[in-house]
Amino acid sequence: MFCLFSPTFAILWRRKFSLVFYGLDPRETLNYSIPDTVIDDIRTRSDLVEIVSETVGLKKAGNSYKGLCPFHPEKTPSFSVSADKQVYHCFGCGASGNVFRFVRETQGLSFFEAVKHLAEKAGISLPEPRNNGFENTDHNERERIRSINLQACQVFREQLKNPQQGQAARDYLQSRGFDQEALDSYEIGYAIPSWSAMMTQLEKTTKTTPAQLDQAGLVKKKDDKDEYYDRFRNRIIFPLKDPQGIIIGFAGRAIKDEDIPKYLNSPETILYKKSRYLFGLDRARSSIRKEDSTLLVEGYFDQMRATVNGITNAVAPCGTALTSQQILLLKNLSENVTLIFDSDPAGLSAALKGFELLIDHGMNVKILILPDGQDPDSYILKKGREDFLQKVNEARPFLEFHILDVISKGDATTPSGRTEIANHVLPLLAKLRNSVERAEWIKFLAERARLDENALLSEMKKNVHLQRPKMEAYKENAPSKMNPETYLIHLMLSGGQTAIEEIKSRVTLDEFLDVKMHAIAELLYKMADDGRTIRIDSILDMTDDPEVTSKITQMGLNPIQFDNIEQALVDCIGAVKRASAEGKIKNLKSLRNQAIEAGEIQQSREFQIKLKELETALRAS
Ligand SMILES: [Zn+2]
Known part of the structure; x- marks a missing residue:
């Protein structure tokens, strides 16, 4: 058993921040061009x-x-x-x-x-940004792509406004009911049907090479040739903006229905990451927070239609299945989300997948199915804002919708049909964190499918047991819940450079099994390598991962005071190494057994020898 509870630890939980470990660091080397x-x-x-x-x-x-x-x-x-x-x-x-x-x-x-x-x-004046290519490669590239995007957006807009070239695109947008004000507000543009117009223009105005435009995702390289061509041709262009409103990429919609794909997006670039992107979040952020609710719509036109009609809390994943990163972006603003997806089978199956991930993240989910296969775009255009908002108000909890849907497609008149219905719904209910809520839905299911509530409840217990929430709620961790890896990180934060050197010389990054602890250890090892003083607020500038950041600040606000740092170091390093060795042993055992089963006697013996070595070393530690 790990000795966290031995007297050497004597953790004085959440006591005064008596250790002052964060000094100033004059040597900090961040990847920004301000010194x-x-x-x-x-x-x-x-x-x-x-x-x-x-x-x-x-x-x-x-x-x-x-x-x-x-x-x-x-x-x-x-x-x-x-x-x-x-x-x-x-x-x-x-x-x-x-x-x-x-x-x-x-x-x-x-x-x-x-x-x-x-x-x-x-009252500090900023010097001119320095411009040395080495340290700031990433930053420089980001800035370059930003500025290329900005110029490209201008060119697309001019092309849309061009009397001749933009005519077809303007007609198309007008036929969909978007006026000039809406188009200007979204900076909508048009890519003319040319293989090189954008490339030629940008090479001139931004003094960039085609290869650089390729990095921005605006041109594409021909297979096996050192030649490039415009990625977007004859398409309506939506600039894709990050939450700060900076253009990170583009989406192009075909004007003719026979053009495929219907939507063509920028490829992933240093700025544009599909899985972290939600269309309209730059505009909807403050409304989502204020109204404490997000409307999740499917496409660009849905989001745009809602916004220009004063429905300002809509965002769209635009063709990608909802991801955890997107949900985390929303969760920071509000835990309530209403899905407004198409009512066709594809739309419903996307909604169901999205729903599962949303409840994994502890979100409250409602669903709105618009009548006659309409989407928010067509519905608002036809019926107007008030009517749509009325519909949003009537949105039902997703589970209610889903249970009724499963029942309607199943057969609740036979025992086997009822079992099937229960088996369909229970795994989803098991994901709910709130047991009262869960019990209510079980009651609802029992009533509607004429099932026995108690039988469902006991069946549920098995399901709940199998489920492990993927995201822990953010709680102030009690010491008993901590593992030795967490203690090691605390030790590095409080012991500074010396503690990190000591830990680094004995524990490899691979030995941190917890994903977040691994990430934090990596940052701390790097800081120590660079000879920087360990300051929590500086570490935060080294990562963009909100979960890692959150873990670091949480630890910073709940520091542990160790009465004997040296002893704590020895204990924790030992415990982490043991846990890692135990993992390796388990792995080796299964390899050895596989070898035996496969009749590979020689190999199984080799595994056995290694196993013995490890076990002996572990016992001696
Ligand atoms: Zn908060």
Whole structure:
């Protein structure tokens, strides 16, 4: 048994932040073109508590501050700000970050704009951005693609407005009922039917090579040839914007129905990641937060139609199956979502898949099926805003819809038909986290399918047992729930460079089995390699992963005070190595057994020898 509960640990849970481990680091090397020393200077002279106080009422609670979270609706404060660590963490929704992140999120700014904003506030003047290709390759490439996209968007818009060239596209958009104001507001454009018009134009105006335009996703390379051609031809163009409103890619819709594919998107680039993208989120963000609800529609025109009619909380995954990353983006804003998908079988099956993932993430899901196979675009155009909002108000809980749907397609008149219905619905109900809610749906199912409620309940217990929630709710972890890997990270955070060197020399990254702990350890090892002082708020600038960020700030706000760091180090390193060795042994055993079964005696012996070695080493540790 791991010795976390031995006296050496004597963890004084959530006591004062008596260890001051985060000093200033003049050598910080971030991948931004404002010198790191300047960024650090701004960081140091911007007090997070002060900045947050401008928008959130904060009260002192111990050594941190608490207030109502600006990122999710709540009645009791779960948003904490640490003055020591200069990080915030919401124990309700998991929102987390440092001063730059807070300004970015609350004011919808890019990193640079946030830095500029805070620099002005602190009275620090920014030097001209330096321009050395090496350290800032990623950043430079991002900036270059941003600027190419911006220019491309201009060209597409001009082409749409061109009296001759844009005529067909304008006619098409007009026939769908979009006026100039709507098109301007979305910066809709048109790609003329040419193989090289965009490339030629951008080469001239942006002084970029076709290869660079390829990286931006605007041109494509011919197979086996060093020649390129325009990716978008004869298509209506939607600029795709990130939540800050920066153009990261494009979607092109065919004007003629015979042109396939109907929609053609930018490929994945350094800026555009399909699985993390939701169309319209840049516009809908504040409404979703304010109304505490998201309307999830299917396509670009649905989202656009809703928005230009004043229904401002709609976003669209646009052709991709809903992903966890997309859900996390929404969950940060609201846990309530209404799916408005097409009522054809494909639409319904997409809705069901989306639903399962949404409840895995603890979201409340409703569904709205519009009559006569209409989509939000056609429905709002025909019936208007009020009628549509009325429909949204009548949206039913997804489970109600789904249960009735399964019953209507099954046969509730025979025992086997009823069992089949139950087997269909129970796994989904098992995903619900709230047991009261679950019990209510079981009752609903029992009544509608004429099933025995108690039998369902006991069947359910088996199902629930099999389910493990994929996402843990963000909770302040009790020490008993922690594993040695978590302790090791705490030790690195509190012990700084020395502790990291010690841990790094004995524990490889592979030995961190927990995905998040692995990611944090990797960042900390890198910081130590670069000779940087370990500061929680600096680590946050090294990752974009909200789950990792959230874990780091959570640990920062709940530091552990070790009374004997050396002993804790020895214990934790031992425990992590043992867990890793045990995993290897298990693996080897199964390999050995496979070899025996396959009659590979020689190989099974080799495995056996390795196994013995490992087991001996493990016993000795
Ligand atoms: Zn929150």
